[in-house]
Amino acid sequence: MTYRIFAPLLVALFLVSACNDSSGTLGDLEADIESMLSEEDGTYALFYKDLNSPDVQITINPDTMFHAASTMKTPVMIEVFKQAEEGRFSIYDSIRIENRFYSIVDSSEFSLELDPNADDPYEARVGEAATIYDLTHAMITYSSNIATNLIIQLVGAENVTQTMRELGADSIEVLRGVYDMKAFDRGLSNRTTARDLAIILESIAKGEVVDAEASQLMLDILQDQFYKDIIAGDLPDEAIVASKSGFITGVRHDSGIVYLPDGRSYLIVYLSKNVPDEDRSVATGAAVSRMVYDFYMENPVVSEQ
Numbered sequence: 001m002t003y004r005i006f007a008p009l010l011v012a013l014f015l016v017s018a019c020n021d022s023s024g025t026l027g028d029l030e031a032d033i034e035s036m037l038s039e040e041d042g043t044y045a046l047f048y049k050d051l052n053s054p055d056v057q058i059t060i061n062p063d064t065m066f067h068a069a070s071t072m073k074t075p076v077m078i079e080v081f082k083q084a085e086e087g088r089f090s091i092y093d094s095i096r097i098e099n100r101f102y103s104i105v106d107s108s109e110f111s112l113e114l115d116p117n118a119d120d121p122y123e124a125r126v127g128e129a130a131t132i133y134d135l136t137h138a139m140i141t142y143s144s145n146i147a148t149n150l151i152i153q154l155v156g157a158e159n160v161t162q163t164m165r166e167l168g169a170d171s172i173e174v175l176r177g178v179y180d181m182k183a184f185d186r187g188l189s190n191r192t193t194a195r196d197l198a199i200i201l202e203s204i205a206k207g208e209v210v211d212a213e214a215s216q217l218m219l220d221i222l223q224d225q226f227y228k229d230i231i232a233g234d235l236p237d238e239a240i241v242a243s244k245s246g247f248i249t250g251v252r253h254d255s256g257i258v259y260l261p262d263g264r265s266y267l268i269v270y271l272s273k274n275v276p277d278e279d280r281s282v283a284t285g286a287a288v289s290r291m292v293y294d295f296y297m298e299n300p301v302v303s304e305q
Contacts, residue, residue: 024295024298024299026056026058026295029058029291029292029295030058030060032291033046033058033060033288033291034060036284036287036288036291037060037284037288040275040280040281040284041274041275041276041277042250042272042273042274042275042276042281043061043064043066043272043273043274044060044061044270044271044272044284045060045061045062045064045066045193045194045269045270045271045272046058046059046060046061046062046194046268046269046270046271046288047059047060047062047194047195047197047198047267047268047269048266048267048268048269048292049198049202049266049267050264050265050266051202051205051206051257051264051265051266051267052264052265052266059194059195060194061194062193062194062195062198063171063193063194063195064193064194064271065171065191065192065193066191066192066193066194066251066253066271066272066273067189067190067191067248067251067273068172068173068174068189068190068191068192068246068253069190069246069247069248069251069253070143070148070178070244070245070246070247070253071192071197071244071245071246071253071254071255071271072160072172072174072190072192072246073139073140073143073148073244073246074140074197074200074201074222074244074255075160075161075163075164075169075172075174075200076139076148076151076152076155076160076174077136077139077140077218077221078160078163078164078167078200078204078209078210078218079155079156079159079160079163080132080136080151080154080155081209081210081214081217081218082163082209082210083155083159084132084214085210085211085214089132089154090132091131091132091133091136092131092132092133093131093132094129094130094131094132095129095130095132095135095150095154096127096128096129097122097125097126097127097128097129097130097135097146097150098126098127098150099111099112099114099126099146101149101153101177101180102153103176103180103181103182103183104157104175104176104180104183104188105180105182105183105186105188106182108182110179110180110181110182112145112146112149112178112179114126114146119142119226120138120142120143120144120145120146120147121138121142122135122138122142122144122146122147123144123146126146130147132151132154135147135150135151136151136221137221137224139151140221140222140224140225140244141221141224141225141226142226143226143227143244143245143246145177145178145179148177148178149177149178149179152174152176152177153177157174157175157176157177160174161173161174161175164196164200167199167200167203167209168199168203169195169196169197169199169200170196171191171192171193171195171196172191172192172193172196172197172200173190173191173192174190175188175189175190176188176189176190192271193271194269194270194271197255197269197271198255198267198269201255201256201257201267201269202267203215204218204219204222204257205219205257205265205267219242219257222242222243222244222256222257223240223241223242225241225242225243225244225245225256227245228241228243229245229254229282229286230243230245230252230253230254230270230282230285230286230289231243231245231254231255231256231258231268231270231285231286231289232256232289233282233285233286233289234286234287234289234290235258235289235290235293238260238261239258239259239260239261239293240258240259241256241257241258241259242256242257242259243255243256243257244256247278249278250273250274250275250276250278251272251273251275251278252272252275252278252281252282252285253269253270253271253272254268254269254270254285254289255267255268255269255270255271256268256269258289258292258293260296262300264296266292266296268288268289268292270285270288270289272284272285
């Protein structure tokens with residue numbers, strides 16, 4: 001999983017500069033973001049919410065369905081901690097790393113193409129053992145596909161979706177692991193909306209997923225994110241970002257929580273599909289993220305008006 005960083009950020013700077021005439025209200029911010037996205041090819045969704053003032057939010061196509069790509073790994077992480085709390089296993093139990101998985105279509109075996117030189121350290125560790133916690137960490141931080149499939153085999157995709165329903169996320173679906181091509185060819189893919197990702201992120205941020213300790217562990221994992229091109233892409237270092245991105249062809253997503261130095265925080269979900277220029281979509285998402293951040297810097301007290 002590799003992004004080209006510099007070109008998208010240059011475009012992001014251009015996009016932000018094109019929208020820097022906002023007079024500073026939430027309505028102006030929403031209008032600027034909508035204007036920017038309307039000029040881009042593809043389909044976009046945004047869900048922004050102030051976690052200190054929940055009525056302060058912006059939603060653009062919040063219920064449009066998207067291929068979840070790797071954003072579905074956040075729900076899988078939640079299920080890991082839920083089942084650990086139920087006593088099914090300890091997150092510090094070890095499991096063997098095997099590159100052998102089974103299609104949800106007919107249970108036929110498939111494997112992943114692995115690169116021992118990839119960012120993901122577990123692509124070079126087949127045959128070894130790793131703790132459930134470490135695999136979960138790699139699933140989020142390096143978007144490890146082999147770790148993801150191992151974890152989904154452990155917890156069950158149907159259980160992940162059921163837990164999302166219990167959290168109030170009514171549309172998100174986790175059906176399978178990654179690179180189950182028989183399922184993909186039949187249109188059986190993991191799906192999400194911006195609203196549902198926002199719901200589960202808010203639950204984590206509020207310490208309501210499993211318990212406060214587990215929620216904090218999940219936030220810590222999300223803060224360790226290796227891929228920071230969109231939400232964190234153009235933010236200063238003092239902004240702490242806990243996020244999970246995702247991509248497939250024509251799709252660029254990011255979803256996360258931003259913590260500001262003054263103690264305020266907000267969640268932001270950016271989804272895109274049918275984009276002809278994926279680098280441009282990364283840049284657009286980074287520009288939207290920076291616009292929200294600048295809005296906070298210019299408004300010490302954020303309100304609806």
